[in-house]
Amino acid sequence: MTEMNDLDQLEAQSIYIFREAFNRLDKIAMLWSIGKDSNVMLWLARKAFFGHVPFPVLHVDTSYKIPEMIEFRDRVAKEWNLPLIVGQNKAALDAGMHPSQGRVNCCSALKTEGLKALLAEHGFTGVIAGIRRDEEGTRAKERVFSPRNDTNEWDVRDQPPEFWDQFKTDFAPGTHLRIHPLLAWTELDVWRYIAREGIPVVDLYFAKNGQRYRSLGCAPCTGSIASTASTVEEIVEELETTKTSERAGRAQDKESEDAFERLRAAGYM
Amino acid sequence: MSNTPLKIVVVGHVDHGKSTLVGRLLHETGALPEGKVEYLKEVCDKRGMPFEWAFVMDALQAERDQGITIDTSQLRFHTGFRPVLIIDAPGHKEFLKNMITGAASAEAAVLIVDAHEGVQEQTRRHGYLLHLLGLSQIAVVVNKMDLVGWSQDRFNEVDAEIRAYLAGIGVTPTHVVPVSARGGDFIKARSEAAAWYQGPTVLEALDGFAAAVTAHDLDLRFPVQDVYKFDARRIIAGRIESGRLKVGDKLVFSPSGKSAKIASIEAWAGSDVTVVSAGAGQSVGFTLDEPIFVERGQIAHLAEAAPALAHEIKARVFWLGRDPLVLGDRLKLKLSTAEYHVEVAAIERVIDVEDLGSHQGAQVGRNAVAEVVLRSRSAMAFDTFGTNARLGRFVLVHGYDIVGGGIVGGARDTRNIFQVDHQVTTESRARANGHKGGVLWLTGLSGAGKSTIAMELERRLFQKGWQVNVLDGDNVRHGLCRDLGFSHEDRTENIRRVGEVAHLFAKAGMLVITAFISPYRADRDRVRAIDASAFHEIHVATDLGACEARDPKGLYKKARQGEIPDFTGISAPYEAPDAPELVLNTEGKSVEETVAELLVYVENRFGRAAVETLSA
Numbered sequence: 001m002t003e004m005n006d007l008d009q010l011e012a013q014s015i016y017i018f019r020e021a022f023n024r025l026d027k028i029a030m031l032w033s034i035g036k037d038s039n040v041m042l043w044l045a046r047k048a049f050f051g052h053v054p055f056p057v058l059h060v061d062t063s064y065k066i067p068e069m070i071e072f073r074d075r076v077a078k079e080w081n082l083p084l085i086v087g088q089n090k091a092a093l094d095a096g097m098h099p100s101q102g103r104v105n106c107c108s109a110l111k112t113e114g115l116k117a118l119l120a121e122h123g124f125t126g127v128i129a130g131i132r133r134d135e136e137g138t139r140a141k142e143r144v145f146s147p148r149n150d151t152n153e154w155d156v157r158d159q160p161p162e163f164w165d166q167f168k169t170d171f172a173p174g175t176h177l178r179i180h181p182l183l184a185w186t187e188l189d190v191w192r193y194i195a196r197e198g199i200p201v202v203d204l205y206f207a208k209n210g211q212r213y214r215s216l217g218c219a220p221c222t223g224s225i226a227s228t229a230s231t232v233e234e235i236v237e238e239l240e241t242t243k244t245s246e247r248a249g250r251a252q253d254k255e256s257e258d259a260f261e262r263l264r265a266a267g268y269m
Numbered sequence: 270m271s272n273t274p275l276k277i278v279v280v281g282h283v284d285h286g287k288s289t290l291v292g293r294l295l296h297e298t299g300a301l302p303e304g305k306v307e308y309l310k311e312v313c314d315k316r317g318m319p320f321e322w323a324f325v326m327d328a329l330q331a332e333r334d335q336g337i338t339i340d341t342s343q344l345r346f347h348t349g350f351r352p353v354l355i356i357d358a359p360g361h362k363e364f365l366k367n368m369i370t371g372a373a374s375a376e377a378a379v380l381i382v383d384a385h386e387g388v389q390e391q392t393r394r395h396g397y398l399l400h401l402l403g404l405s406q407i408a409v410v411v412n413k414m415d416l417v418g419w420s421q422d423r424f425n426e427v428d429a430e431i432r433a434y435l436a437g438i439g440v441t442p443t444h445v446v447p448v449s450a451r452g453g454d455f456i457k458a459r460s461e462a463a464a465w466y467q468g469p470t471v472l473e474a475l476d477g478f479a480a481a482v483t484a485h486d487l488d489l490r491f492p493v494q495d496v497y498k499f500d501a502r503r504i505i506a507g508r509i510e511s512g513r514l515k516v517g518d519k520l521v522f523s524p525s526g527k528s529a530k531i532a533s534i535e536a537w538a539g540s541d542v543t544v545v546s547a548g549a550g551q552s553v554g555f556t557l558d559e560p561i562f563v564e565r566g567q568i569a570h571l572a573e574a575a576p577a578l579a580h581e582i583k584a585r586v587f588w589l590g591r592d593p594l595v596l597g598d599r600l601k602l603k604l605s606t607a608e609y610h611v612e613v614a615a616i617e618r619v620i621d622v623e624d625l626g627s628h629q630g631a632q633v634g635r636n637a638v639a640e641v642v643l644r645s646r647s648a649m650a651f652d653t654f655g656t657n658a659r660l661g662r663f664v665l666v667h668g669y670d671i672v673g674g675g676i677v678g679g680a681r682d683t684r685n686i687f688q689v690d691h692q693v694t695t696e697s698r699a700r701a702n703g704h705k706g707g708v709l710w711l712t713g714l715s716g717a718g719k720s721t722i723a724m725e726l727e728r729r730l731f732q733k734g735w736q737v738n739v740l741d742g743d744n745v746r747h748g749l750c751r752d753l754g755f756s757h758e759d760r761t762e763n764i765r766r767v768g769e770v771a772h773l774f775a776k777a778g779m780l781v782i783t784a785f786i787s788p789y790r791a792d793r794d795r796v797r798a799i800d801a802s803a804f805h806e807i808h809v810a811t812d813l814g815a816c817e818a819r820d821p822k823g824l825y826k827k828a829r830q831g832e833i834p835d836f837t838g839i840s841a842p843y844e845a846p847d848a849p850e851l852v853l854n855t856e857g858k859s860v861e862e863t864v865a866e867l868l869v870y871v872e873n874r875f876g877r878a879a880v881e882t883l884s885a
């Protein structure tokens with residue numbers, strides 16, 4: 001047996017987190033944004049549970065997702081036999097919610113409120129989400145097991161201590177936990193792992209005509225970046241040298257200096 | 270070169286410059302996203318405040334308003350030698366739980382001290398906690414040297430002050446580096462400002478840290494995390510905390526003592542790789558060859574290297590609860606994947622991290638450190654922190670919250686007595702314990718080494734998970750035989766009582782070791798007669814000359830001077846056994862060698878192999 005390398009260590013730790021969540025919480029579900037990170041999560045879950053995904057996989061559909069994403073979702077869900085649940089804030093959509101009414105407003109209504117409704121409907125006490133510390137300053141502050149109060153809010157000022165892999169798994173009725181198995185991964189780790197394991201991702205990540213998506217969201221708010229990286233290996237190479245931030249293409253973060261923090265405190269992923 | 274980043278934590282008193290140092294390190298190593306510094310400078314301009322390097326870390330609106338870093342962030346850079354993951358732990362007292370969250374996952378630490386203010390309360394507290402969390406690699410950075418005019422005398426004062434404190438807790442800093450984080454002196458490049466300083470820069474000091482070693486070489490510890498039955502397989506899942514396991518290994522699960530062999534190490538469907546062994550750090554799953562009862566919290570290990578088992582542990586805890594910890598508090602203790610309900614049985618001392626003094630205390634306040642005894646309703650399986658840190662540390666939970674953490678010093682006692690229940694047979698006790706009960710009767714002259722051997726044997730067996738207890742000559746005379754003297758009649762009665770008690774314990778499944786001179790053959794034979802099958806007479810055959818030369822309690826001297834009447838070997842007879850089960854010749858041997866010899870005998874007569882021969 002050789003020593004474990006950094007990807008082996010990240011994988012083992014994420015599997016440990018998945019198993020803790022599954023054992024300690026009554027009713028859990030995993031968010032699937034169709035992005036690369038949540039595909040890696042699905043892969044890790046199947047490793048953790050020996051080929052099974054023993055909880056529902058949730059997709060909050062804003063109706064504005066790029067069509068390729070929805071095609072990918074339906075194909076993979078079928079192939080891996082995933083217990084998929086799709087939720088949508090129909091009331092807000094019927095009332096005409098669109099990024100033109102303010103990007104943060106739109107995100108709050110369609111994603112945050114859409115998720116809240118889905119959680120309430122099914123009574124989930126734990127939600128697994130694929131956020132990473134290196135994505136953004138506020139996500140850097142997160143815990144692996146992160147409590148949310150009864151209105152789904154995150155209190156960044158008073159987070160529980162978390163050490164020695166002893167996670168907060170006790171919480172008051174009415175509250176729930178966000179579980180973040182990829183918190184310690186970087187964007188580069190994710191791509192190196194995708195390359196190593198051969199994990200499928202949406203084609204939108206690969207460059208066409210000098211442009212590719214680095215982060216995927218809704219069509220109106222997600223921009224592509226200039227890139228010639230058209231394979232997983234080329235993306236790894238590109239990321240090893242870049243200094244631009246990953247969410248640079250996500251418009252909702254930039255409405256004000258602390259837009260993203262306010263989104264998160266209110267219950268955004 | 271490894272891709273695995275070295276995890277370091279930066280700690281120290283509030284305002285001594287942690288965030289500034291980290292911001293500088295990121296800048297000097299080219300780790301900041303393009304435009305980040307420019308963006309922050311722009312924000313500062315808009316607000317009419319001067320730019321600070323610390324703002325790089327303080328990504329939150331709340332922090333910029335309050336001017337205090339409130340939580341641990343994790344940021345990365347590359348020293349040129351290796352990647353580093355830096356955890357910016359805050360210094361404000363309110364946020365000690367955040368500092369612990371950060372520091373507990375680090376492999377090394379940078380402790381920052383303000384050159385002007387010198388060592389402060391949080392400097393000491395953080396230093397102490399780092400040590401308590403098991404971090405021994407600490408580099409000290411003396412910051413704001415520009416504000417003291419790069420005075421070598423002032424640096425030497427602070428250097429001496431911090432070294433003295435750390436020495437008090439057994440830590441030697443790897444380096445003490447004078448810097449100006451704001452100006453960038455001695456962060457990456459050397460500086461003209463202090464030609465007198467010949468030591469490393471901060472980056473060089475970081476390169477000097479050793480990476481954590483995986484616990485491959487320690488005994489196997491596999492805490493069961495879950496048992497899955499998703500398909501036809503019944504998979505025992507968990508992470509190997511230390512050591513290795515392979516297909517065919519016979520595992521024992523503590524505290525239940527049940528055992529079975531690993532039939533297969535499971536991969537996930539879709540993978541056709543056959544795995545036959547796995548090591549520390551891996552999250553794995555395996556199946557067993559027998560359908561024994563296994564549940565979360567049990568620790569799988571090899572029979573010959575068991576964790577300790579006890580109802581009471583001595584521990585050093587740091588308390589984070591809002592209300593103080595008081596005697597009698599009931600808490601949930603989480604050690605690896607196990608949970609135990611414990612009660613605070615004693616608060617032995619509360620440690621003052623300011624002067625490292627200790628005092629008796631009825632309670633432990635928030636953010637304080639104390640030595641306590643925790644008593645569990647059920648037996649706890651663990652290692653001491655020094656033996657195997659991963660199985661020797663725990664957190665305490667009250668209500669919904671983690672309110673403290675601690676490290677295990679050891680078992681408070683070795684008592685682990687089964688209730689006498691006549692439904693339970695001797696055989697089933699032996700199977701549950703993994704060994705037979707019995708009486709190991711050590712006899713020999715005063716000073717022969719009986720008690721020393723007995724205590725060491727007890728410790729060794731207890732560490733292997735045995736139910737074992739020593740009845741010692743001096744100790745029973747404080748209680749059970751308090752009313753007896755040293756006349757022939759009294760000695761006979763003393764031995765009779767001890768013999769009865771020893772056999773009762775043996776029936777309850779324990780291995781009892783006695784350490785009595787027991788000079789009269791007839792007395793020993795009566796004890797043997799209580800249950801001959803359980804009685805093993807061990808003659809510790811150190812001769813009179815050697816015993817008298819040792820005279821550990823000064824008794825021979827007194828006896829020779831006639832101050833002690835009826836002293837065995839001098840003024841009273843010692844009747845050596847005719848046919849003891851074992852003779853231990855201690856001459857020229859260390860205690861360890863003698864105990865090793867005795868351990869082999871005990872394993873053969875009482876151990877796993879002996880249990881297997883019992884009728885089912």
